Amino acid sequence: MSAPDLTAAAVRLLLDRGYDATTADDLADAAGMSRSTFFRRFGSKDDIVFADHEALLERVADYFQDSTSDPVHAVSVATRMVLDHHLARPGAARERYALLQAHPPLRDRELIITRRYERVYRRYLERVAPGRSPAWLPLAFAAGIVSVHNDILRQWLHDPGFPATERLDLVMSELTALYRPLLSADGRTSTRVIVATFETGAEPRDVMQAVRETVGSAGSAE
Numbered sequence: 001m002s003a004p005d006l007t008a009a010a011v012r013l014l015l016d017r018g019y020d021a022t023t024a025d026d027l028a029d030a031a032g033m034s035r036s037t038f039f040r041r042f043g044s045k046d047d048i049v050f051a052d053h054e055a056l057l058e059r060v061a062d063y064f065q066d067s068t069s070d071p072v073h074a075v076s077v078a079t080r081m082v083l084d085h086h087l088a089r090p091g092a093a094r095e096r097y098a099l100l101q102a103h104p105p106l107r108d109r110e111l112i113i114t115r116r117y118e119r120v121y122r123r124y125l126e127r128v129a130p131g132r133s134p135a136w137l138p139l140a141f142a143a144g145i146v147s148v149h150n151d152i153l154r155q156w157l158h159d160p161g162f163p164a165t166e167r168l169d170l171v172m173s174e175l176t177a178l179y180r181p182l183l184s185a186d187g188r189t190s191t192r193v194i195v196a197t198f199e200t201g202a203e204p205r206d207v208m209q210a211v212r213e214t215v216g217s218a219g220s221a222e
Helices: 003-017 024-031 035-041 045-049 051-066 071-087 090-102 106-128 137-158 164-179 204-221
Strands: none
Touching: 003 024, 003 045, 003 051, 003 090, 024 035, 024 045, 045 051, 045 106, 051 071, 051 106, 071 090, 071 106, 071 137, 071 164, 090 106, 090 137, 106 137, 137 164
16 A cells, blocks of 8 residues: 555544554554554554655655755745645545544644654755855745645645635745745845736636736746
């Protein structure tokens, strides 16, 4: 099984039987592996609940390692990558959310996962934009990105009809606009006026698309 499939199977079993009543042997059987293999691979019941995040963190880190994009664009792509992972598995995402509500101690592990995402973003920003001022810039930007993502994910978990992708694109555009000047090549702030046209009453995603197209045209003309 892939990491997401293993996590989904484990979460479903833990929900059905109860976290405390489910043994490592039960989880090993559900995963189709021996008890010893289970502990070598996961270590604990908590670990298998978040096993997909291990693979996802590695994907994000690999993307950052190979990316030659503008840093602001790269963090936006990586954040969509993380959100899309959850949106592609709505049943599994909501079952894990239900498990965390039923077994609050798992929220501590969830917080650790959150900090690890922040660290991956921060290290990338420190590498591609070294010596920027203020010194807390990578830390603040990383924390802001992860916070925005998690807030949108929670809204979607509560409301399946919530337009998570469109909302993330909009909020990330606003957030990255604040940090882009500080991450520019020379570290100096600059101001540009962008004029975009769109129909009255246009949806937010249409407005953002008009802005992107205008920004792209302005950038190619420089």
